[in-house]
Amino acid sequence: MDAFRAEVKELKIGQTIRDLRQVRRMTLQDLAVATELSKPLLSQIENDQVIPPLATLLRIAKALNVPLQKFFEEEDDTRKCLVVKAGEADRMSRRPSHGGKPQPYFYHSLAYGKQHKHMEPFLVEFDPSRTEQSQPVRHPGEEFFYILEGQVELQHGNDTYLLEAGDSVYWDSNEPHSLKALGNEIARGIAVLYTKT
Template sequence: MKSSENALRQNPHAVREQREKNLEVAIGRQVRELRKRQRLTGADLAAQTGLSVGMLSKIENGVISPSLNTISVLAHALKVPLVQLFSGYEEERGCMHVKAGEGVEIERAGTRAGHQYSLLGHIGSNNSGVVVEPYLISLDDASDRFPAFQHEGIELLYMLEGRVSYRHGDKSFLLEPGDSLLFDADAPHGPEELIELPAKYLSVITYPQAR
């Protein structure tokens, strides 16, 4: 539960700064390893590149972010392709493992007694440009009527249990176990009739990441 809540509070600016720091460290490590492999001292490499010994030390220790021109000069002096200085950098990709029953319960407009929304995971700032929100939705109260949902993005439903008549715009679809429904979430949508209970389905919502 705590890992899910922490991810939801993730600061995208802090994540970006950490990525940049990881890249600086990776480049510096590669420069140092290649220099030592070629039996060059810091002074030797500094002389070949025109950098000061102090500047080279900062680069090797990941203290500063070298310009692309400086990286190119270092690669030439070390006799390796420029891209090799980036080879030690592997950006950490977001991943979240949620154990059964540990999803974050979410209060959404239209949530009533007997209608449970569990957020199964969340990855904050990422390079894909989109946010993905997977929910497990459980319905066990036939008396409550659902208002229509409407939000940006694309939504995918996958029926796991029960039978539901689901409306999207002016069309209704019967969803049974194994059925799926993919739609533009900007149109009004939601369960229209709870035919067989309990009902349970996965809802995966994607929308553009805020810039």
């Protein structure tokens, strides 16, 4: 657990959120109202006790009027072209949590050094042993997902889709949606999130 907490603190998501909130002279209660998230959850995030899932980060980014990539920037990188070599994505690997429980997936930023981008690409790995922890989320924007290996079930609104290696799907993320691995093998895919800022 100590190693996990140290890893969470190293990401500095909570510190970034707190700094942005304080610059805007917002209280935790103000942020809770703007995001429709609970004040205790936001406090846990700011104190690096919880790694928020992407949907939660999107809500916070919208409330603080910053692009989602603000939470993935490591340096002031203004290159026109960014290459992430094999293995480097692990530097921005994280398992989000929802309601205090880890979500059944890891996500790895594939463009963690690029600022001012309109898309967020991720390598996503789904843990089939934690499928019961999958929670539907919704947020402004659109998503694209391409399955590299394994089987994944997508719940989108009232519809369910079975996705296998080579399949792709594009959806409106304003609708409640969730993804989870099927079977006993870890499933992997490339996800691209687009948000209007």
